[in-house]
Amino acid sequence: MLEKVDLNRKMEKKEYKKRMDELQPKLSRLQRDCKEKKIPILIVFEGLGAAGKGTLINGLIEPLDPRGFQVYTTAVETKEEKMKPFLWRFWTRIPSAGRIAIFDRSWYRRVLVDRFDGLTSPEQLDYAFGEIASFEKQLTDDGAVIIKFFGHISKHEQHKRFEKLRSEKKTAWRVTKADLERNKQYDKYLHMNEEMLEKTDFEYAPWHILECTDRQYAIAKMTEIVVSALEQALAEREHIPAEENGEEKAERQELATSVLAGVDLSKTMDKETYRKELAHLQKRLGELHNELYKYRIPVVLAFEGWDAGGKGGAIKRLTQALDPRGYAVHPVSSPTEEEKMHQYLWRFWKNFPKDGHVAIFDRSWYGRVMVERIEGFCTTEEWKRAYHEINEMEEQLAMHGTIVIKFWMHIDKDEQERRFKERQENPEKQWKITDEDWRNRAKWDEYVTAVDEMLLRTSTTYAPWVIVEADSKYYARIKVLKTVVEAIEARLER
């Protein structure tokens, strides 16, 4: 892509002014239209050193309403960022619906400058490409527009620009030794850039090369691309059928196997055994929590299950054993307005633990393929896509070194009724039961279908589902504790 480019392209001032006078008011209006249609926009600037990313960004934002965009500069990871999965800092910065996020260097760092600087190992490289593809796909699937620019100049032009910067006291600091070295080995680095462009030139998020020898040419071309990308996004938005959801909702998918049907709910435990095991496992978990901290291993535990399945009780037995400074419990209920304005996984990314910490989710991102699916809060296409999206997210956590375990607290329908009634009759427990619980119960069979599919499609080696037979609370709590203890021990042995 880079070698065939004609770097001598230029634009005269008069022509430039004419083009920009047409394009800028258009862009200005497009920004408003995209805001109204709630389209999130990401614009990425990568490219060769001294190609002029700063100038491009300034040219881009000139006609934009400053209240609607934010520019992010991506430098080497800070200490805090290193303690989270690599994409964490980008997930937390994705624009909300209708806003524009502009990235001066981006999630491509790892496969570009970090690679050049030897910060990305060859093993990490392939994996990084995969993460990038998944990140961009998840966002565009959610309706975001991603526009990627690569600023290109010749070896000679780059050398000239470096020298000019170096000749002035005010700007000399901007040219590093690495820059000069990269200019010397221009061809080698160009090859790596080329490789990156080829591997990540997706239909859903294509690259645009900007010939940056002449800045006016580059700015005009960039503006034109942004205008046409936004026009296209708006046009596509027009053609989406209003609600293709209704009909499909009725379609019941029959799975070949049912995981839930095979669960043996007769498992039980007597009180004395429970007490002994509990004391033993909690003590052990307390010790292991220190080890986690020492070796900076993060842990993510997600609890799902039937209402009254005993999530709260199990979580409590875990947290009793943990140092309160090293864990957080995140109760997950319906998303807030702000959360609704972002891709649905955004609110979980925000809460992923830093290295050495434990995050416990009471309900989780699996709401997408259960309640949202069943209640029609998202389209069929959206929840079907979610299995893969969730697997990718969990894989990223695991690759970062996180222990990820998901618990399904399973009880049968009679046991649920017994527990609901007990809650209603006991004044101390009434707060635990709401009308919604009864409404959900009426949809038991729909949930069975959804849960079965979820368990099949998202049980992975790196983030397994553990089905907890929970008709006996004692048995269930011990199984949860034991699972966590064993998973940590297994990790520490590695």
Place this chain on the structure above:
Amino acid sequence: MLEKVDLNRKMEKKEYKKRMDELQPKLSRLQRDCKEKKIPILIVFEGLGAAGKGTLINGLIEPLDPRGFQVYTTAVETKEEKMKPFLWRFWTRIPSAGRIAIFDRSWYRRVLVDRFDGLTSPEQLDYAFGEIASFEKQLTDDGAVIIKFFGHISKHEQHKRFEKLRSEKKTAWRVTKADLERNKQYDKYLHMNEEMLEKTDFEYAPWHILECTDRQYAIAKMTEIVVSALEQALAEREHIPAEENGEEKAERQELATSVLAGVDLSKTMDKETYRKELAHLQKRLGELHNELYKYRIPVVLAFEGWDAGGKGGAIKRLTQALDPRGYAVHPVSSPTEEEKMHQYLWRFWKNFPKDGHVAIFDRSWYGRVMVERIEGFCTTEEWKRAYHEINEMEEQLAMHGTIVIKFWMHIDKDEQERRFKERQENPEKQWKITDEDWRNRAKWDEYVTAVDEMLLRTSTTYAPWVIVEADSKYYARIKVLKTVVEAIEARLER
């Protein structure tokens, strides 16, 4: 407070168990009641080294629902935190309505361990006490409950505990040289602790000394105090009259002077002068932005004014001159659900700039004393209190080194009508005008009263209001730019 304490207090195991069996279920229910009544709760643990804060916190959370609290450990500031006002990291962590935040060391660090370690200068000390008082007052005025514990042990007991920790390999690292030194100079440090307790033992957020020689005694006493504080908070909540707002709203406060009445709106500027000045000031501002970055000076600009007063246009002329990587524009509209669950200033604290950056607010925290006052979105008591709260917040920004300027974009009623009509007639501008604008216009006189009072009560030397005569857009934009340029220049000269 500390010297008279009887540190020999003990509690037998049997008595302890009995008391806790009574208290813990109570606390458990109180947590739910406070959640329902949306009371935010902050519990602070400070005290002498080895007094056992960790044990106390573990004792406290045992009966609590882990989904409803979060424990924060406060260490020395991180690099990022140092680039924000000191209280930033606590403001961003205040609990939302109904949640409990537990602090293992807290905003008292600066007047305790940081002071002991020589990180707090004597000049900073007095100021820090003032900030603490204001922080706690603002939160409790908003309905939060703050419970502060100070763990106390004798010199001899502390020495014994340090030695015990040092004797075991696993725990030896927890005792630092500074700890041992502080034990040697126990009396001197006790005196400083005493001073801190006296200065910050507020009626709205009192200290409770816990005699920590015997851990059971300490845990039982602590639990009792938390139970009674929450019971009291709930009882007080019952006695708040439902709506004392209605009658008072009619009360019109006559101010002796009207700032707005004295504004000369005939000021104007011709196009040619405007162009020249604009080019000159933008160039200068661009240079100054680099200096701000170099000297790590943060800037906060708040724009308020009549609808159609030209806020957007003025902001745009500013941002055109700024490096997009060094500023952010924050449009402020009505608060989200999540924001409503916090004290009203929380959402602004989150967006204050780090050192060297510029934050521009398009509408601001002054909504509290304008639209919220006029529309009755808060009580009279709340908006009256807000003047002082806002002054305190801006003072904290200024003390941190932030340049704070507030602009009131002022036009007369006829000019507003002209602009509204122009917007309605011009298809390119129709999006700028809504029914709400007309509704607000109908309340012009009420706004005049509110704005006059606001300008009088919140114009300070450290955060001045600048009234911009904005009937002429050219004049107004230049005045804004000039004000910002001059403020930065003045700061750089210091």
